[in-house]
Amino acid sequence: MSSKVQDVTPECQQATSSPHGILYVVSSPSGGGKGTLIRRVLDVVPDLSYSVSYTTRAPRNGEVDGREYFFVDRERFEEMIAADEFLEWANVHGHLYGTARQQVKDEIERGKDIVLEVDVQGAASVKRLGLDSVSVFILPPSLETLRERLLTRGTDSAEELRVRLANAPEELRQYLNFDYVIFNDRVERASAQLAAIVSAERARRSRQETLITEVMQKFNHM
Numbered sequence: 001m002s003s004k005v006q007d008v009t010p011e012c013q014q015a016t017s018s019p020h021g022i023l024y025v026v027s028s029p030s031g032g033g034k035g036t037l038i039r040r041v042l043d044v045v046p047d048l049s050y051s052v053s054y055t056t057r058a059p060r061n062g063e064v065d066g067r068e069y070f071f072v073d074r075e076r077f078e079e080m081i082a083a084d085e086f087l088e089w090a091n092v093h094g095h096l097y098g099t100a101r102q103q104v105k106d107e108i109e110r111g112k113d114i115v116l117e118v119d120v121q122g123a124a125s126v127k128r129l130g131l132d133s134v135s136v137f138i139l140p141p142s143l144e145t146l147r148e149r150l151l152t153r154g155t156d157s158a159e160e161l162r163v164r165l166a167n168a169p170e171e172l173r174q175y176l177n178f179d180y181v182i183f184n185d186r187v188e189r190a191s192a193q194l195a196a197i198v199s200a201e202r203a204r205r206s207r208q209e210t211l212i213t214e215v216m217q218k219f220n221h222m
Helices: 034-044 074-082 101-109 120-128 143-153 158-177 187-202 209-220
Strands: 023-027 048-050 053-055 069-071 086-092 095-100 113-118 133-139 180-183
Touching: 023 034, 023 120, 023 187, 034 048, 034 113, 034 187, 053 113, 074 086, 074 095, 086 101, 086 120, 095 101, 095 113, 095 120, 101 113, 113 120, 120 133, 120 158, 133 158, 133 187, 143 158, 180 187
Parallel strands: 023 113, 023 133, 048 113, 053 069, 133 180
Antiparallel strands: 053 095, 086 095
16 A cells, blocks of 8 residues: 555544534546545545445456445346435446445434545536535546556446447546546555545534534633
Protein backbone atom coordinates (compact mmCIF):
# COMPACT_ATOMS: atom_id res chain seq x y z
CA MET A 1 0.00 0.00 0.00
CA SER A 2 1.37 3.38 -0.94
CA SER A 3 2.55 5.64 1.86
CA LYS A 4 0.87 8.51 0.03
CA VAL A 5 -2.48 7.12 1.06
CA GLN A 6 -1.34 6.20 4.54
CA ASP A 7 0.06 9.69 5.12
CA VAL A 8 -3.41 11.27 4.99
CA THR A 9 -5.24 8.70 7.04
CA PRO A 10 -4.32 9.94 10.56
CA GLU A 11 -6.53 12.94 9.82
CA CYS A 12 -9.36 10.50 9.16
CA GLN A 13 -8.99 8.65 12.47
CA GLN A 14 -11.65 10.68 14.23
CA ALA A 15 -15.12 9.30 13.66
CA THR A 16 -17.64 11.77 12.41
CA SER A 17 -19.59 13.40 15.22
CA SER A 18 -22.52 14.14 12.97
CA PRO A 19 -25.79 12.52 14.16
CA HIS A 20 -25.88 10.72 10.82
CA GLY A 21 -23.22 9.29 8.54
CA ILE A 22 -21.91 10.81 5.33
CA LEU A 23 -22.84 9.34 1.96
CA TYR A 24 -19.97 9.46 -0.56
CA VAL A 25 -20.98 8.96 -4.19
CA VAL A 26 -18.00 8.03 -6.39
CA SER A 27 -18.50 7.82 -10.15
CA SER A 28 -16.64 7.59 -13.45
CA PRO A 29 -17.04 6.05 -16.89
CA SER A 30 -16.43 2.31 -17.00
CA GLY A 31 -12.66 1.82 -16.78
CA GLY A 32 -12.11 5.15 -15.05
CA GLY A 33 -10.62 3.43 -12.00
CA LYS A 34 -13.19 4.25 -9.34
CA GLY A 35 -13.24 0.70 -7.97
CA THR A 36 -9.47 0.57 -7.55
CA LEU A 37 -9.36 3.91 -5.74
CA ILE A 38 -12.25 3.00 -3.45
CA ARG A 39 -10.64 -0.32 -2.46
CA ARG A 40 -7.39 1.42 -1.56
CA VAL A 41 -9.18 4.01 0.56
CA LEU A 42 -11.33 1.40 2.34
CA ASP A 43 -8.12 -0.40 3.34
CA VAL A 44 -6.72 2.59 5.20
CA VAL A 45 -9.61 4.86 6.28
CA PRO A 46 -11.47 3.69 9.40
CA ASP A 47 -15.22 3.83 9.93
CA LEU A 48 -15.93 3.82 6.20
CA SER A 49 -18.13 1.12 4.68
CA TYR A 50 -18.97 0.15 1.12
CA SER A 51 -22.40 -0.26 -0.40
CA VAL A 52 -22.48 -3.49 -2.40
CA SER A 53 -24.68 -2.93 -5.44
CA TYR A 54 -26.93 -5.39 -7.23
CA THR A 55 -26.41 -6.16 -10.91
CA THR A 56 -27.78 -8.41 -13.62
CA ARG A 57 -24.43 -8.76 -15.40
CA ALA A 58 -22.32 -11.91 -15.02
CA PRO A 59 -19.41 -11.92 -12.53
CA ARG A 60 -15.99 -11.10 -13.95
CA ASN A 61 -12.93 -13.19 -13.17
CA GLY A 62 -12.14 -12.95 -9.46
CA GLU A 63 -15.41 -11.27 -8.48
CA VAL A 64 -17.31 -12.79 -5.56
CA ASP A 65 -21.06 -12.56 -5.01
CA GLY A 66 -21.73 -10.26 -2.06
CA ARG A 67 -18.30 -8.62 -2.22
CA GLU A 68 -18.05 -6.70 -5.51
CA TYR A 69 -21.77 -7.07 -6.32
CA PHE A 70 -24.83 -9.11 -5.56
CA PHE A 71 -25.35 -10.92 -8.86
CA VAL A 72 -29.02 -11.54 -9.61
CA ASP A 73 -31.08 -12.32 -12.69
CA ARG A 74 -33.26 -9.72 -14.36
CA GLU A 75 -36.46 -11.19 -12.91
CA ARG A 76 -35.18 -10.79 -9.33
CA PHE A 77 -33.92 -7.29 -10.07
CA GLU A 78 -37.27 -6.22 -11.47
CA GLU A 79 -38.99 -7.66 -8.38
CA MET A 80 -36.77 -5.43 -6.23
CA ILE A 81 -37.66 -2.42 -8.37
CA ALA A 82 -41.36 -3.16 -7.91
CA ALA A 83 -40.85 -3.48 -4.14
CA ASP A 84 -39.04 -0.08 -4.04
CA GLU A 85 -35.92 -1.71 -2.58
CA PHE A 86 -33.46 0.46 -4.51
CA LEU A 87 -32.17 3.88 -3.54
CA GLU A 88 -31.26 4.25 -7.21
CA TRP A 89 -30.99 1.97 -10.20
CA ALA A 90 -30.03 2.31 -13.84
CA ASN A 91 -29.64 0.42 -17.10
CA VAL A 92 -25.96 0.72 -17.99
CA HIS A 93 -24.71 -0.71 -21.29
CA GLY A 94 -27.57 -3.22 -21.28
CA HIS A 95 -27.16 -4.41 -17.69
CA LEU A 96 -29.14 -3.30 -14.62
CA TYR A 97 -27.36 -1.90 -11.56
CA GLY A 98 -28.92 -0.77 -8.29
CA THR A 99 -28.10 0.41 -4.76
CA ALA A 100 -30.01 -1.26 -1.93
CA ARG A 101 -31.95 1.36 -0.01
CA GLN A 102 -31.92 -0.49 3.33
CA GLN A 103 -28.15 -0.88 3.62
CA VAL A 104 -27.52 2.79 3.01
CA LYS A 105 -30.30 3.80 5.39
CA ASP A 106 -29.00 1.54 8.18
CA GLU A 107 -25.40 2.75 7.88
CA ILE A 108 -26.33 6.43 7.74
CA GLU A 109 -28.69 6.19 10.71
CA ARG A 110 -25.95 4.50 12.77
CA GLY A 111 -23.70 7.46 12.06
CA LYS A 112 -21.45 5.44 9.74
CA ASP A 113 -20.01 6.83 6.53
CA ILE A 114 -20.65 4.78 3.39
CA VAL A 115 -19.33 4.84 -0.19
CA LEU A 116 -21.47 4.25 -3.26
CA GLU A 117 -19.65 3.19 -6.43
CA VAL A 118 -22.04 4.14 -9.24
CA ASP A 119 -22.13 5.22 -12.86
CA VAL A 120 -23.07 8.79 -13.75
CA GLN A 121 -26.75 7.85 -14.08
CA GLY A 122 -26.75 6.49 -10.55
CA ALA A 123 -24.99 9.58 -9.24
CA ALA A 124 -27.62 11.80 -10.87
CA SER A 125 -30.40 9.72 -9.30
CA VAL A 126 -28.88 10.07 -5.82
CA LYS A 127 -28.49 13.82 -6.30
CA ARG A 128 -32.17 14.17 -7.24
CA LEU A 129 -33.12 12.55 -3.93
CA GLY A 130 -31.70 15.56 -2.09
CA LEU A 131 -29.70 13.46 0.36
CA ASP A 132 -26.82 14.84 2.39
CA SER A 133 -24.12 13.41 0.16
CA VAL A 134 -20.66 14.19 -1.22
CA SER A 135 -20.08 13.42 -4.91
CA VAL A 136 -16.69 12.64 -6.43
CA PHE A 137 -15.96 12.20 -10.14
CA ILE A 138 -12.94 10.15 -11.23
CA LEU A 139 -11.49 11.62 -14.44
CA PRO A 140 -9.28 9.33 -16.58
CA PRO A 141 -6.37 11.12 -18.31
CA SER A 142 -7.42 10.25 -21.87
CA LEU A 143 -9.76 8.17 -24.00
CA GLU A 144 -6.79 6.04 -25.02
CA THR A 145 -5.98 5.31 -21.37
CA LEU A 146 -9.61 4.36 -20.84
CA ARG A 147 -9.44 2.02 -23.83
CA GLU A 148 -6.22 0.42 -22.55
CA ARG A 149 -7.70 -0.15 -19.09
CA LEU A 150 -10.80 -1.80 -20.54
CA LEU A 151 -8.69 -3.97 -22.84
CA THR A 152 -6.39 -4.96 -19.96
CA ARG A 153 -9.42 -5.88 -17.88
CA GLY A 154 -10.37 -8.26 -20.66
CA THR A 155 -13.98 -8.73 -19.56
CA ASP A 156 -15.87 -7.04 -22.39
CA SER A 157 -16.76 -8.34 -25.82
CA ALA A 158 -15.79 -6.23 -28.83
CA GLU A 159 -19.34 -4.84 -28.99
CA GLU A 160 -19.44 -4.05 -25.26
CA LEU A 161 -16.09 -2.28 -25.53
CA ARG A 162 -17.36 -0.25 -28.47
CA VAL A 163 -20.48 0.83 -26.55
CA ARG A 164 -18.52 1.78 -23.42
CA LEU A 165 -16.06 3.90 -25.38
CA ALA A 166 -18.83 5.50 -27.45
CA ASN A 167 -20.68 6.53 -24.27
CA ALA A 168 -17.57 7.76 -22.44
CA PRO A 169 -17.44 11.35 -23.86
CA GLU A 170 -20.99 12.11 -22.71
CA GLU A 171 -20.33 10.51 -19.31
CA LEU A 172 -17.16 12.57 -18.91
CA ARG A 173 -19.09 15.80 -19.48
CA GLN A 174 -21.09 15.05 -16.33
CA TYR A 175 -18.11 16.05 -14.15
CA LEU A 176 -19.75 19.49 -13.83
CA ASN A 177 -22.43 17.96 -11.59
CA PHE A 178 -19.99 16.70 -8.93
CA ASP A 179 -18.54 18.32 -5.81
CA TYR A 180 -15.01 17.04 -6.43
CA VAL A 181 -13.02 15.84 -9.45
CA ILE A 182 -9.99 13.56 -9.09
CA PHE A 183 -7.62 13.25 -12.03
CA ASN A 184 -6.71 9.56 -12.08
CA ASP A 185 -3.39 9.55 -13.90
CA ARG A 186 -1.52 7.92 -11.00
CA VAL A 187 -3.41 5.63 -8.64
CA GLU A 188 -1.28 6.47 -5.57
CA ARG A 189 -1.94 10.21 -5.83
CA ALA A 190 -5.57 9.79 -6.81
CA SER A 191 -6.35 7.44 -3.93
CA ALA A 192 -4.63 9.84 -1.52
CA GLN A 193 -6.89 12.62 -2.78
CA LEU A 194 -9.99 10.50 -2.25
CA ALA A 195 -8.91 9.74 1.32
CA ALA A 196 -8.25 13.47 1.85
CA ILE A 197 -11.79 14.30 0.68
CA VAL A 198 -13.19 11.95 3.34
CA SER A 199 -11.03 13.68 5.95
CA ALA A 200 -12.03 17.18 4.84
CA GLU A 201 -15.75 16.39 4.80
CA ARG A 202 -15.57 14.88 8.28
CA ALA A 203 -13.95 18.10 9.51
CA ARG A 204 -16.72 20.40 8.24
CA ARG A 205 -18.14 22.54 11.01
CA SER A 206 -21.70 21.68 10.03
CA ARG A 207 -20.94 17.97 10.50
CA GLN A 208 -19.38 18.46 13.94
CA GLU A 209 -21.99 20.60 15.68
CA THR A 210 -22.71 17.94 18.32
CA LEU A 211 -19.04 17.63 19.28
CA ILE A 212 -18.49 21.39 19.14
CA THR A 213 -21.47 22.01 21.44
CA GLU A 214 -20.17 19.48 23.96
CA VAL A 215 -16.69 21.05 23.98
CA MET A 216 -18.03 24.59 24.26
CA GLN A 217 -20.18 23.64 27.23
CA LYS A 218 -17.05 22.50 29.07
CA PHE A 219 -15.48 25.91 28.53
CA ASN A 220 -18.66 27.64 29.70
CA HIS A 221 -18.45 25.83 33.04
CA MET A 222 -14.89 26.93 33.78
